[in-house]
Amino acid sequence: MPSTTDLPGVTELLATAVGAVGGAERPGQVAMAEAVARAIRTGDHLAVQAGTGTGKSLAYLVPALRHAVETESTVVVSTATIALQRQLIDRDLPRLEKALAKPLGRRPTFAILKGRRNYLCLHKIDSGFEDEPEDAALFDPFAISRIGREVTRVREWVSDTETGDRDELVPGVSEQAWRQVSVSARECLGKARCPMGTDCFAEKAREEAGRADLIVTNHALLAIDALQGYQVLPEHDLVIVDEAHDLVDRVTSVATAELTSGTVTMAARRAGRVVDQELADRLLEAGDGLGMIMEDLPSGRLDEMPRPLAGSLAALRDAAHACVTGLGSEKSGDVDVQTARKLALSQLEEVHDTTVRLLGAWDADTANRRDVVWRTEPHGNRPPALYVAPLGVAGLLRDRLFARNTTILTSATLTLGGNFDSMARSWGLPAEQEGASSPTEGAATEKSVEGPRWTALDVGSPFDHARHGILYLAKHLPPPGRDGLPPSYLDEIGELMAAAGGRTLGLFSSMRAAKQATEELRKRTDLEILCQGEDSTALLVRKFAEDEASCLFGTLSLWQGVDVPGPSLQLVVVDRIPFPRPDDPLASARQRAVEARGGNGFLSVAATHAALLLAQGTGRLLRSTTDRGVIAILDPRLATARYGGFLRSSLPSYWTTTDPAVVRAALTRLDAASSPKESA
Ligand code: SF4
Numbered sequence: 001m002p003s004t005t006d007l008p009g010v011t012e013l014l015a016t017a018v019g020a021v022g023g024a025e026r027p028g029q030v031a032m033a034e035a036v037a038r039a040i041r042t043g044d045h046l047a048v049q050a051g052t053g054t055g056k057s058l059a060y061l062v063p064a065l066r067h068a069v070e071t072e073s074t075v076v077v078s079t080a081t082i083a084l085q086r087q088l089i090d091r092d093l094p095r096l097e098k099a100l101a102k103p104l105g106r107r108p109t110f111a112i113l114k115g116r117r118n119y120l121c122l123h124k125i126d127s128g129f130e131d132e133p134e135d136a137a138l139f140d141p142f143a144i145s146r147i148g149r150e151v152t153r154v155r156e157w158v159s160d161t162e163t164g165d166r167d168e169l170v171p172g173v174s175e176q177a178w179r180q181v182s183v184s185a186r187e188c189l190g191k192a193r194c195p196m197g198t199d200c201f202a203e204k205a206r207e208e209a210g211r212a213d214l215i216v217t218n219h220a221l222l223a224i225d226a227l228q229g230y231q232v233l234p235e236h237d238l239v240i241v242d243e244a245h246d247l248v249d250r251v252t253s254v255a256t257a258e259l260t261s262g263t264v265t266m267a268a269r270r271a272g273r274v275v276d277q278e279l280a281d282r283l284l285e286a287g288d289g290l291g292m293i294m295e296d297l298p299s300g301r302l303d304e305m306p307r308p309l310a311g312s313l314a315a316l317r318d319a320a321h322a323c324v325t326g327l328g329s330e331k332s333g334d335v336d337v338q339t340a341r342k343l344a345l346s347q348l349e350e351v352h353d354t355t356v357r358l359l360g361a362w363d364a365d366t367a368n369r370r371d372v373v374w375r376t377e378p379h380g381n382r383p384p385a386l387y388v389a390p391l392g393v394a395g396l397l398r399d400r401l402f403a404r405n406t407t408i409l410t411s412a413t414l415t416l417g418g419n420f421d422s423m424a425r426s427w428g429l430p431a432e433q434e435g436a437s438s439p440t441e442g443a444a445t446e447k448s449v450e451g452p453r454w455t456a457l458d459v460g461s462p463f464d465h466a467r468h469g470i471l472y473l474a475k476h477l478p479p480p481g482r483d484g485l486p487p488s489y490l491d492e493i494g495e496l497m498a499a500a501g502g503r504t505l506g507l508f509s510s511m512r513a514a515k516q517a518t519e520e521l522r523k524r525t526d527l528e529i530l531c532q533g534e535d536s537t538a539l540l541v542r543k544f545a546e547d548e549a550s551c552l553f554g555t556l557s558l559w560q561g562v563d564v565p566g567p568s569l570q571l572v573v574v575d576r577i578p579f580p581r582p583d584d585p586l587a588s589a590r591q592r593a594v595e596a597r598g599g600n601g602f603l604s605v606a607a608t609h610a611a612l613l614l615a616q617g618t619g620r621l622l623r624s625t626t627d628r629g630v631i632a633i634l635d636p637r638l639a640t641a642r643y644g645g646f647l648r649s650s651l652p653s654y655w656t657t658t659d660p661a662v663v664r665a666a667l668t669r670l671d672a673a674s675s676p677k678e679s680a
Contacts, residue, residue, distance in 0.1 A: 007070055008103050010037040010063045017062055020099035023055065028459035032059035035457045036408055040067050040238060045407045045429065045454035047244070049414040051461025051652070052623060056410055057084075057092050060240050061214070065100060065108040067238060068213035074236040075214045076405075078222040080243035080250060081561070082167050085112065088216050111212035112165075113205050113233065115221045120164035121183045122196035125155060127339060150177035164201030185224075185232065186346035195335055210234045219243075219250035226400040227255060237405055244409035245612055248393055248426045252586070255396070256389040257354040260382075261291030264316065267323075267351045270344040274337070275326035279319075283351075286312070286319040294375065294384045301374045301585040305362040313355050320352035357388050367596035374585035389586055391593055398428030402452040412461075413615040417646045420456045422608045429454050461652065463622045471618075471654035472632040472663040473639040480576040480635050485513050489634050490520050492660070493573055496632055499664040501671035502527045502549035503570040503629075507559050507617045509578050514553045517575075527551055532558060544568060548674065560616050565623035567674035571667060572621045576635040577647065578613040579606045607643045611650035618651055628670055630663055 008016075014033045018025060032048050039046035040063060050056040064075040079085050093110045101107040150173040157169055166178060191197035209215045215233065219241070225233040241247055264287025272280035293312045327345060361371040371388050378384045390396070401407060409427070416422045421431040430451035463469075477488055497504045508514040511533065518531040528547060530540045532554030544552040545564045552558065559578070562569075580587035587609060591601035618631045631654065638644045639658060648656075657663060 007066055007105070010034060010066060013066055013100060013103055014058065014062045016103055017058055017096055017099045018055075021058075021095050026055055026462060028462060029055040029059045031459045032056060032410075032457070033063055035455070036060050036240075037063040037066075039406060039408055039455065040064075043406050043453075045402055045452055046409070047414055047420055047423065047429075047454060047456045048408065048410040049412065049420075049458040050410060051412050051459075051463060052619060053462040053625060054459055057088060057242070058096070060242070060408060060410065061088070061092060061096055062100070064214060064238065064240060065096060066104065069104045069106065069108055071237075073238070074212065074234050075238045075240065076222065076233055076236045077214060077216050077240045077242065078219050079216065080219050080246035083561070084243060085167075085216055085218065093214070093216075108214065109212045110214040110216065111205070111208040112216045113209040113221065114165065114167075114218060115224060115232070116185045116188055116202045117178075117182050118166050119200075119202040119205065120154065120158060120161070120166075120181055121188070122158070122164075122199055122201070123189065123194050123339070124183055125158060125181055126196060127336065147174065147177045147180065150174060151180050154178070154181050161201075163205070165205075183343075184346060185230075186349065187343055189335075189338060189342055193335070193338060206234075219247055220254050222401075223251040223254040226404070227251070227396055238408075239401065239405045240408045240410070242410055245411040245413050245423070245616070247397075247409070251393045251397065252389055255393060256387060257350075257357060258385050258387050259290075259351070259354045259358065260385045261287050261294065262383060263347070264290060264351055267320065267344070267347040270340070270347050271323040271326075273340045274344050275323050279323050279326045283316075283319040283323055283348075286316040290316055291383060294386065295378075297375045297384070299375050299377045299384070300583055301372065301589060303366070310359070313359050317352060317355040317359065320348050320355065323348050324352065354388065358386060361388055367593060369593075372586055372589040387585075391586075391589060392426070394426060394428035396428070398452060402428065402454075412619060413612060413650075415458060416608055416611040416615070416650045418649045422604070422611075424454070424456075425604075428452075462625055463627075463652075464625075465622065465652040465654050467655070468628050469622055469652075469654040470630045470663060470666055471648075471651065471656040472630055472660070473636070473656065473658050474632065474634045474660065475636045475639040475658040476660070477634055477636050479637055480509075484516050485520075485575060489575060490517065492632075492634060493517060494521055494524050495660070495664060496571055496573060496630075496667065497521070497525065497527060497551055499667035499671070500571040500630070501667075501675065502547075502551050503568055503671070503674075504551040504573060505544075505558065505562060505564075505569055505571070505620055506551065506553035506573045506575075507620075508553065508555050509576045511555050513575055514555050518553050529553060537561070559613055559620075562620045563623055564620070565627055567670075569621065569623075569627075570629035570670050570674065572618055572629070572631045574614070574617055574631070574633045574635070577610050577633075577637055578617070579610045603643065603646065607646055611647050614647060615650050630667055632663065 010033050011030060014030060015025065028050060032050055032054065035046055035048060036059065050059065064077065068075045077088065089112050097107050154169065154173060154177065161168060191200060191203045194200065197203060217233065221232060222239065225231060265284065268280045268284040268287060271283060290312045293308045297306055297309065324345065327341060357371065358373060361373045370391055372391055373386065373388050376385045376387065414420055414423050424431050474492060477492060478486055493506065506514065506517060508517065514531060518529050522529055528550040530544055530550055530552045532540060537557055540552060541562055541564065544550050545568050548568045582588065587605055591605040594604045595601040621627065621629045621631055638647055
C-alpha cells in the first residue's frame with residue numbers, strides 16, 4: 001500500500017481512472033489534470049476552458065482526490081446545475097472511488113451537501129409549525145388547496161426518503177409548499193436544542209460531508225459559506241468551481257434581498273406569537289404603509305430614493321427593531337416557545353436588515369454605489385416587490401473566496417472575445433496585462449499583475465468545429481424589430497427546418513418570439529414543433545431527442561440546458577443577439593457604472609453578456625465527435641455591426657457563410673445521410 005507521501009502522479013492516476021471507465025487518453029484532459037495538480041502545488045488560482053467532450057470532470061476530480069488523500073484535507077467541488085451534481089455523485093465519483101482505491105492506498109470518500117432549505121425539516125413537520133402561505137396564496141383559495149395537497153405528498157414521502165433532499169422528490173413541489181416543510185439556516189433551532197436533531201437530514205448531510213475527502217455542493221452554498229458570517233461548509237483548502245460561467249449570477253442571487261408587504265405581514269404574524277401584540281401591530285401597520293407606497297412607485301430601477309419611501313422604510317426598520325428588542329433574551333426551555341421565537345427572529349432580522357440596506361443604498365454617488373435597487377410590477381395576486389442587489393461581486397469573491405482557498409474555475413465557455421479578461425474581472429481577478437498574448441490552446445498563461453495570482457489555460461475542444469459545423473450569418477435579413485419576429489425571419493426558419501428535415505433547436509430571445517414562431521410555423525409544416533412551456537422542459541427535451549424529425553423552440557433555459565448528441569439536433573437557430581433587455585435593472589446599472597468610470601459600458605456588460613449566451617447556445621450543436629450541423633444566426637448585426645467581431649471571436653472557429661442556398665444544401669445532405677435508408 002503506497003504511503004501518502006509516495007502516491008502516484010496525477011497523469012498516472014488519470015490513466016488508471018480512464019482505463020477503468022473504458023475511455024481513451026485525451027490530450028486536453030491530461031493537460032487540464034496536470035494544470036490542476038500544478039495549481040494545487042503552487043497555490044495559484046487557475047481558470048481552465050475545456051470544451052464539451054474533454055472529460056473535464058475527471059481532469060479535476062483525480063488531482064483533487066489525490067490532494068485530499070495526501071494531505072488529509074477536504075476539497076469542495078461546486079456546480080451550477082443539479083444535472084452536473086448528479087453526474088458527479090451518481091457516475092464519476094463512484095467510478096473513481098473504485099478505480100483509485102488501490103493506487104491511493106484507500107477508498108477516497110465523497111458526499112453531497114446543499115443549503116439547509118434543501119432538506120426536509122423533521123421538527124417543522126413534527127411540530128406542525130407550518131406558516132400560512134405568504135403573498136399570492138394569501139388571497140387565492142385554489143393556491144392554498146394546491147399547496148395543501150403538495151405538503152401532504154411531502155409528508156407521505158418522509159417515510160420513504162433517506163436523505164430528505166428536495167431534489168430527490170419526483171415530481172417536485174412548488175416553492176411555497178416546500179417552505180412549509182423546510183427551514184432556513186437562520187430558522188433552524190440547531191442540533192443541540194432541536195428534539196429531532198439526531199435524525200435531522202440536514203445535520204446528517206453535514207456530518208457526512210465533514211468526514212468526506214470531497215464535497216459536491218452548489219454555487220449558492222459556496223457563496224453563503226464565503227459571504228455570510230458563519231461557516232456552512234467543513235474546513236477546506238481547495239475549491240473547484242465547475243460551470244464557472246454561472247458563478248457571478250449565482251453569487252449575485254445569494255447577495256440579493258427582496259422586500260414585499262407580504263414578507264412584513266408574515267414577520268408580524270410570527271412576532272405576534274411571541275411579543276406584545278402592540279409591537280406586532282405596529283410592524284403590521286408599517287408593512288401596510290410600505291405596501292401602499294409601493295403601489296405608487298414606478299417599476300424598474302430606482303436611481304434616487306423616492307421621498308415617501310424613505311419615511312416608510314425608516315418606520316419599518318424601527319418597528320422591526322422594536323419587535324426584536326421585545327423578544328428579549330432567550331429564557332424559556334420549552335421547545336415550542338423556542339421554535340416560535342426562532343421563526344419570528346429570523347424573519348424580523350430579514351426585514352430589518354433588508355430595510356437598513358435599502359435605506360443606505362442611495363448614500364454614495366452613482367459611480368460609487370455598491371447596491372442597485374428596483375421595483376417589480378405586481379403580478380397576478382403578487383404585490384410589487386423591492387429588490388436590492390450588489391452592483392458587482394468581484395470584491396466579495398476576491399476577499400472571501402480567492403483570499404482563503406486555492407480556486408480552480410472551469411467551464412466550456414470562459415473566454416469571451418478570445419481571452420479570459422471579462423470573466424476574470426467579474427470574478428475579481430486581475431485581467432491580462434496590456435499587450436499580453438491571448439491564451440493559446442494547451443499553453444498556460446500566467447497573470448502577474450496586482451491581485452491574486454492566477455493562471456489561464458484553454459485546452460481547446462476534441463471537436464473539429466471548422467469541419468463539423470457551419471456558422472450561417474443571415475446578413476440579408478433586416479435587423480430584428482421590437483414587434484415580434486419579422487415575416488422574413490419566419491420564412492427563413494421554415495426553409496431551414498424543411499431542409500434539415502426537423503432536427504432543429506430554436507433558441508429565441510423571448511418566450512413571446514418562441515410562441516410566435518411555434519404558432520406560425522405549425523401552420524406551414526407537418527414537422528412536429530415542441531414549444532417550451534407546453535410541458536416540462538425535461539420531457540420536451542426527451543421527446544425532441546427521441547423523434548429526429550421534431551423541432552424544439554424555447555428560450556433561456558434551453559440556451560444552456562440541452563444536451564442532445566446525434567442526428568436529432570443538426571440545426572440551431574438563434575433569432576437575435578441575446579443582449580440583456582434595456583430595462584434589466586442590474587445590467588443597465590452595471591453598464592452605467594462602467595461608463596461613469598470612463599469605460600465602454602456596452603462592450604463590458606451588454607456585449608459580454610450576449611457573447612457568453614451565444615457561446616452557450618451555439619454549444620448545443622456539437623455534443624459528440626461525430627455530430628455535424630449548422631448554427632443559423634438570423635440577426636444580421638452579428639455580420640454587420642462593429643461589435644459583431646467581438647461576438648464572433650467568442651465562438652469556436654466554425655466554417656462561416658452568409659449564403660442561405662449553401663446552408664440549405666448542406667442541411668439537406670445531412671438529413672439524407674441521417675435518415676434511415678428506404679428498403680428496396
Ligand atoms: S436541526 Fe434544524 S433543520 Fe434539523 S430538524 Fe431541527 S430545526 Fe429542522
